[in-house]
Amino acid sequence: MSEPAYRRVIVKVSGEALIGAGGAGLDHSTLERIASDLAATHALGIGLGIVVGGGNIVRGGNISTHGIPRPTGDSMGMLATVINALALEVAIERAGAPARTMSALAMPQVCETYERTRALRHLEEGRIVLLAGGTGNPFFTTDTTAVLRACELSCDAVLKATNVDGVYSADPKIDERARRYDRLTHAEALAQDLKVMDATAFALARENRMPIIVFSISEPGAITATLQGQNRATTVAAG
Numbered sequence: 001m002s003e004p005a006y007r008r009v010i011v012k013v014s015g016e017a018l019i020g021a022g023g024a025g026l027d028h029s030t031l032e033r034i035a036s037d038l039a040a041t042h043a044l045g046i047g048l049g050i051v052v053g054g055g056n057i058v059r060g061g062n063i064s065t066h067g068i069p070r071p072t073g074d075s076m077g078m079l080a081t082v083i084n085a086l087a088l089e090v091a092i093e094r095a096g097a098p099a100r101t102m103s104a105l106a107m108p109q110v111c112e113t114y115e116r117t118r119a120l121r122h123l124e125e126g127r128i129v130l131l132a133g134g135t136g137n138p139f140f141t142t143d144t145t146a147v148l149r150a151c152e153l154s155c156d157a158v159l160k161a162t163n164v165d166g167v168y169s170a171d172p173k174i175d176e177r178a179r180r181y182d183r184l185t186h187a188e189a190l191a192q193d194l195k196v197m198d199a200t201a202f203a204l205a206r207e208n209r210m211p212i213i214v215f216s217i218s219e220p221g222a223i224t225a226t227l228q229g230q231n232r233a234t235t236v237a238a239g
Helices: 028-043 060-066 070-094 116-124 142-152 186-191 199-207 222-227
Strands: 008-013 047-052 099-103 128-132 157-162 183-185 212-216 233-237
Touching: 008 142, 028 047, 028 070, 028 128, 028 222, 047 070, 047 116, 047 142, 060 070, 070 099, 070 128, 099 116, 116 128, 116 142, 142 157, 142 199, 157 222, 183 186, 186 199, 186 233, 212 222
Parallel strands: 008 047, 008 157, 047 128, 099 128, 157 212, 183 233
Antiparallel strands: 212 233
């Protein structure tokens, strides 16, 4: 087994990744597969923070086009991330690893409120920390949350789990000539307008020299394999 390249990471899991073969909501077999992968990664001694999206339930930017104000829509999306985090917390603990959900939105009857020093304590005590509620503010994506939390919690990298095996010059599902990159600098990705993350998240990653590893989460063991350099992925890092 290869030695993992990083010792503490944020894994960004989109809400859509939890749908599985269904059209919406949570697919329990997919949830269990991802949880097992996270538990196996944790067993290697990797500190894990998980930022999960809410697009399988509510996407604030989409519903705001139907008369709901964007701040309200984004608040609904943040609540959806809490639902997903709680479901993933249960699945992770069933897989044998300790986990704790923390939300940027205060809801103490449901889960802990996010606070940096407390989150660090959970990580140091060996818990997987699920970071829900986005940043707690409208107009910011969970991509931005992932990079922000990685910087706050002294992480070595952000692992962005997607449905493709890296960053391409164009959408590989549409353009068969799309070129796949193994490695890019932040400056190259920005200059070529590659859709690694949204602009705010990417600017924050570049400013803090935070590596972003983009990989596909569709196969069992993808997270562990990516950390051990045994999976196809694109690394975006400082030059």
